[in-house]
Amino acid sequence: MSGETPERGFPEREFENRLERAQFAMAEAGFNALLLTSEPEVRYFSGFLTQFWQSPTRPWFLVVPAQGKPIAVIPEIGAALMRKTWLDDIRTWASPHPTDDGVTLLREALREVAGEGVIGTPMGRESHLRMPLKDFKRLTDALGRERFRDASPMIRKLRMVKSEAEITKITHICAIASSTFEAGAELFREGQPLSDAFRAFKTKCLEFGADDVPYLVGGAGLGGYDDVISPPSDAPLARGDVLMLDTGAVFDGYFCDFDRNYAIGEADDAAKRAHDILFLAVEAGIAAARPGATCSDLYNAMRGVIAEAGGADGDVGRLGHGLGMQLTEWPSLTDFDETVLEPGMVLTLEPATRTVGSRIMVHEENIVVRDDGAELLTRRTPRELPMLTAP
Amino acid sequence: MSGETPERGFPEREFENRLERAQFAMAEAGFNALLLTSEPEVRYFSGFLTQFWQSPTRPWFLVVPAQGKPIAVIPEIGAALMRKTWLDDIRTWASPHPTDDGVTLLREALREVAGEGVIGTPMGRESHLRMPLKDFKRLTDALGRERFRDASPMIRKLRMVKSEAEITKITHICAIASSTFEAGAELFREGQPLSDAFRAFKTKCLEFGADDVPYLVGGAGLGGYDDVISPPSDAPLARGDVLMLDTGAVFDGYFCDFDRNYAIGEADDAAKRAHDILFLAVEAGIAAARPGATCSDLYNAMRGVIAEAGGADGDVGRLGHGLGMQLTEWPSLTDFDETVLEPGMVLTLEPATRTVGSRIMVHEENIVVRDDGAELLTRRTPRELPMLTAP
Numbered sequence: 001m002s003g004e005t006p007e008r009g010f011p012e013r014e015f016e017n018r019l020e021r022a023q024f025a026m027a028e029a030g031f032n033a034l035l036l037t038s039e040p041e042v043r044y045f046s047g048f049l050t051q052f053w054q055s056p057t058r059p060w061f062l063v064v065p066a067q068g069k070p071i072a073v074i075p076e077i078g079a080a081l082m083r084k085t086w087l088d089d090i091r092t093w094a095s096p097h098p099t100d101d102g103v104t105l106l107r108e109a110l111r112e113v114a115g116e117g118v119i120g121t122p123m124g125r126e127s128h129l130r131m132p133l134k135d136f137k138r139l140t141d142a143l144g145r146e147r148f149r150d151a152s153p154m155i156r157k158l159r160m161v162k163s164e165a166e167i168t169k170i171t172h173i174c175a176i177a178s179s180t181f182e183a184g185a186e187l188f189r190e191g192q193p194l195s196d197a198f199r200a201f202k203t204k205c206l207e208f209g210a211d212d213v214p215y216l217v218g219g220a221g222l223g224g225y226d227d228v229i230s231p232p233s234d235a236p237l238a239r240g241d242v243l244m245l246d247t248g249a250v251f252d253g254y255f256c257d258f259d260r261n262y263a264i265g266e267a268d269d270a271a272k273r274a275h276d277i278l279f280l281a282v283e284a285g286i287a288a289a290r291p292g293a294t295c296s297d298l299y300n301a302m303r304g305v306i307a308e309a310g311g312a313d314g315d316v317g318r319l320g321h322g323l324g325m326q327l328t329e330w331p332s333l334t335d336f337d338e339t340v341l342e343p344g345m346v347l348t349l350e351p352a353t354r355t356v357g358s359r360i361m362v363h364e365e366n367i368v369v370r371d372d373g374a375e376l377l378t379r380r381t382p383r384e385l386p387m388l389t390a391p
Numbered sequence: 392m393s394g395e396t397p398e399r400g401f402p403e404r405e406f407e408n409r410l411e412r413a414q415f416a417m418a419e420a421g422f423n424a425l426l427l428t429s430e431p432e433v434r435y436f437s438g439f440l441t442q443f444w445q446s447p448t449r450p451w452f453l454v455v456p457a458q459g460k461p462i463a464v465i466p467e468i469g470a471a472l473m474r475k476t477w478l479d480d481i482r483t484w485a486s487p488h489p490t491d492d493g494v495t496l497l498r499e500a501l502r503e504v505a506g507e508g509v510i511g512t513p514m515g516r517e518s519h520l521r522m523p524l525k526d527f528k529r530l531t532d533a534l535g536r537e538r539f540r541d542a543s544p545m546i547r548k549l550r551m552v553k554s555e556a557e558i559t560k561i562t563h564i565c566a567i568a569s570s571t572f573e574a575g576a577e578l579f580r581e582g583q584p585l586s587d588a589f590r591a592f593k594t595k596c597l598e599f600g601a602d603d604v605p606y607l608v609g610g611a612g613l614g615g616y617d618d619v620i621s622p623p624s625d626a627p628l629a630r631g632d633v634l635m636l637d638t639g640a641v642f643d644g645y646f647c648d649f650d651r652n653y654a655i656g657e658a659d660d661a662a663k664r665a666h667d668i669l670f671l672a673v674e675a676g677i678a679a680a681r682p683g684a685t686c687s688d689l690y691n692a693m694r695g696v697i698a699e700a701g702g703a704d705g706d707v708g709r710l711g712h713g714l715g716m717q718l719t720e721w722p723s724l725t726d727f728d729e730t731v732l733e734p735g736m737v738l739t740l741e742p743a744t745r746t747v748g749s750r751i752m753v754h755e756e757n758i759v760v761r762d763d764g765a766e767l768l769t770r771r772t773p774r775e776l777p778m779l780t781a782p
Contacts, residue, residue, distance in 0.1 A: 008625075052620035054606045054639060055719040056517050057712065077708050080618035080749070095708050098727035101516070123524035125492070126447050133514035134541060150525060195602075202603075203594050211586075211622070212593075214605060215445045227471035229443035231602070234399075248445060317468050317486050321448065328446040336489035358471070 003175055005209060006168045008252045010047060012086045014165050018045060018158065019069065025154040026066055032117025033110055034064035034151055037130040040325040041122065044159060045070045047085045049253045052078065058095045059131040061106050065113035073106045103135050107142050119143070124152030126330055156330045160322055161344040166254060167368050170324065170346055171377050173210060173251035174258070174366050178379035180205040181245075181260040185388055190239055190264050194220055194232040197243065205249050215248030215327050218259070223270045224359030228259075228352070239265040242361060242385075248327040255327050257348050258364040258378050263387045274311065274355045275385035278363035281305040285320065285333075285349035289367055289374035295337035302333070302351045312354035320350040323366060345369045346377070394566055396600060397559045399643045401438060403477045405556050409436060409549065410460065416545040417457055423508025424501055425455035425542055428521040431716040432513065435550060436461045438476045440644045443469070449486045450522040452497050456504035464497045494526050498533050510534070515543030517721055547721045551713055552735040557645060558759050561715065561737055562768050564601060564642035565649070565757050569770035571596040572636075572651040576779055581630055581655050585611055585623040588634065596640050606639030606718050609650070614661045615750030619650075619743070630656040633752060633776075639718040646718050648739050649755040649769050654778045665702065665746045666776035669754035672696040672742035676711065676724075680738065680758055680765035686728035693724070693742045703745035711741040714757060736760045737768070 022045070026034065036042055039053040042062045053060075061073040072082050075095035082090050091109060093102050110119060121129070129136055140148055162170070180187075180201060187200040197220075202213045218232065219225030220243040228246060237243060246259035261275055281302040288301035302319045318337075322329035323346045331339035333347070341347075350364040363381065367374040413436070417425065427433055430444040433453045444451075452464040463473050466486035473481050482500060484493050501510060512520070520527055531539055553561070571578075571592060578591040588611075593604045609623065610616030611634040619637060628634060637650035652666055672693040679692035693710045709728075713720035714737045722730035724738070741755040754772065758765040 049622055050620045051606050051608055051622065054717075056519065056717055057719045057723070058708075075708060077618070078620060081621050096516070096723050096725060098725075121524075123528075125487070125523060127523050128447060128519060128521050129524050130519050132516060132518050132543075133512075133520055137514075152523075199597050203597055206590050206594055212605075214603075215442050217442055227468070229441045229469060230472050231440055231442065317449075317466060326445075326447055328448045332448070332487050334487060334489075 006172050010165050015086050021158055029154050030118055031120035032066050033114035033119050035119055035121040036062040038128055046087050048082055059102055063109045071109050073109050103138050107139055119148050120151030121148055122152045122155055123150040127152050160330055161342055162346050169252050169254035173249050174256040174377040176208045176210050177247055177249045177256045179208050184262055188388055191236050193234045193236055195234050198232040201245055210249040212250045218245040223268055224355040224361045228362050237264045242271045256366055257323050257327050258366050260381055263385050265389055267385050270355045272385050274353050274361040277306055277309045277311045277353055278351050281351035282349045282365050286374045289369055291341055291343055293341050295331045295333050295339045296335050299333045299335050306353055320348045323348050341369045343369055343371050397563050401556050406477050412549055420545050421509055422511035423457050424505035424510050426510055426512040427453040437478055439473055450493055454500045462500050464500050494529050498530055510539050511542030512539055513543045513546050514541040518543050552733050553737050560643050560645035564640050565647040565768040567599045567601050568638055568640045568647045570599050575653050579779055582627050584625045584627055586625050589623040592636055601640040603641045609636040614659055615746040615752045619753050628655045633662045647757055648714050648718050649757050651772055654776050656780055658776050661746045663776050665744050665752040668697055668700045668702045668744055669742050673740045673756050676740035677765045680760055682732055682734055684732050686722045686724050686730045687726050690724045690726050697744050711739045714739050732760045734760055734762050
């Protein structure tokens with residue numbers, strides 16, 4: 001149903017490639033080391049995959065030198081799992097620590113690999129420092145604040161283009177979620193509390209092979225919904241409602257991110273028309289997603305279809321984004337993002353339109369940019385708004 | 392099976408109480424405003440609950456003034472959901488923004504409520520700044536870096552003591568996960584890939600009423616497992632394995648965090664003995680968890696049982712921790728945490744011991760501290776290591 005399950009993890013060659021590209025970019029940027037603190041950054045260079053990041057207690061550090069493999073500076077609790085990765089140099093401390101939660105160990109590792117040189121760490125758009133500010137201050141005070149520079153542009157550039165092995169994982173989770181959405185007629189029904197519909201979706205998605213469904217939002221209402229980020233209420237689905245579920249399910253650490261709309265029993269013309277407009281907007285996005293086009297080109301292609309059809313702006317801030325180890329990644333499909341598309345970029349196309357009053361409808365698919373244009377990773381939503389009728 | 396489902400959300404009085412306690416603490420600390428950026432901090436004062444935080448793209452801000460309700464400074468995409476909370480003052484911008492992702496709006500809100508005064512923001516242990524470092528620098532450069540002080544101690548103090556409404560939610564999710572673990576005999580079996588056992592657990596937990604199972608780690612092996620943070624392998628459960636699952640399931644934004652061990656078909660003496668030691672260590676923890684005792688008292692009570700029985704230290708860094716809106720919260724059950732227990736604190740008791748070679752076993756229960764001692768929130772694991780035999 002969702003094809004062969006791809007092998008978990010990556011061959012060592014994948015990490016060697018990532019590191020090689022990173023060290024090339026570091027040389028260009030004049031960085032003697034990278035300091036990484038967040039889950040996707042650490043995982044990208046090490047393969048370290050665990051839900052233990054749910055716990056905010058302990059900081060985790062990865063130091064990428066200008067030459068040679070990354071050095072892990074991590075709490076002892078993660079040592080056994082980190083030893084299973086391709087890394088050799090794993091330095092640990094007993095965390096939590098009363099006075100020094102890895103800062104001295106990290107400082108020494110940075111001194112060792114960067115000397116008096118420049119240390120890149122992500123500071124820009126969509127990045128977060130995942131260590132206490134006070135500890136970061138201790139570190140930068142000790143090493144020299146001016147030596148720390150923003151590594152966001154280079155990390156963004158590296159991670160935006162996915163390897164075939166990464167694309168295989170995203171393809172797999174897209175197929176699993178597509179199958180789950182296609183089972184909508186057996187999962188969702190009039191009178192069912194929205195929260196039960198969500199639960200049914202998650203359970204089916206796990207059954208079909210998802211590791212997790214960390215993101216499931218949506219809504220239901222006559223002619224659309226009020227927003228696209230709400231948890232489900234317990235209100236029952238009513239005849240005429242448009243039901244939307246938007247999921248970020250995960251396989252082996254890689255996300256899908258797309259939605260489906262359904263009409264419960266019947267749909268009014270506004271909802272049907274909005275679905276039509278959104279379908280066509282995604283078609284335009286697919287057609288525009290070729291190497292050399294920019295994100296703003298994609299935005300304008302989709303926005304143009306909506307405007308031409310007289311659809312009102314849905315105003316969710318952008319019409320799609322990058323996708324991979326995180327539910328949303330750079331770039332953004334906005335009128336100001338001039339990122340040039342390259343083969344291997346994985347994107348969501350996510351047009352939205354206002355329907356009645358403040359209500360909106362959103363539709364989303366996932367694609368990968370190939371040499372000759374977009375390849376769909378999701379199985380396309382039906383042309384007509386799917387209708388769920390009682391059996 | 393897990394009792395009545397508690398009402399979702401909180402009455403407005405809950406947030407008034409939190410705010411009142413916070414503003415009292417702010418006055419004591421000399422803070423004219425608080426700046427909060429992370430999911431639990433924003434939710435604690437607003438009730439804003441969404442999985443949209445999975446997306447790292449947009450920053451979200453909450454400003455707590457010395458008097459009056461908090462001010463939300465958030466991306467437009469969250470406005471509809473934030474308007475459903477008890478907040479009145481919701482300021483939004485179209486995010487992502489090409490040059491100013493909320494920084495100017497936030498700066499003005501802080502100027503308005505703090506004047507030239509002190510701004511507290513979490514900078515200490517277990518805290519993270521959830522906005523790009525460069526944007527934080529712009530903000531602090533504009534307002535004066537020296538005006539930003541660490542608010543971690545006061546936030547920690549507020550959030551460590553749970554309200555009855557919070558305890559009700561944690562109790563509910565503990566009951567759901569307890570029921571799921573008690574169904575272990577139908578969920579887990581010899582020959583089953585560990586990944587399937589995980590999937591079966593999650594599905595059952597959702598069926599029993601969990602909103603989500605964002606944390607499920609564990610392992611299986613002869614006489615124990617190598618670590619406690621790994622995702623599942625596809626290796627089949629073998630006769631004699633000790634299987635452990637440790638879950639952080641969620642109801643209405645509140646976590647449980649505990650584990651269960653099972654023997655697959657048979658168990659060796661080392662595993663039985665370790666289970667026995669850990670059971671007794673938790674008993675000692677329960678007995679010691681009285682108002683006025685310190686976290687190090689709890690640590691020593693549990694550590695003492697393990698040492699007395701000749702059990703080897705499991706070395707996961709601590710023997711339990713706080714629990715609530717996050718999988719792990721302050722305090723830590725370590726020999727250096729002198730936090731004094733108060734009624735309303737929710738804790739995990741999590742002793743670990745080494746069994747054979749590098750293998751360990753861990754056992755965990757959840758309690759709330761009451762006036763007269765600990766109240767168990769989880770249904771206690773059986774005294775003897777549970778044995779799963781083929782039906």
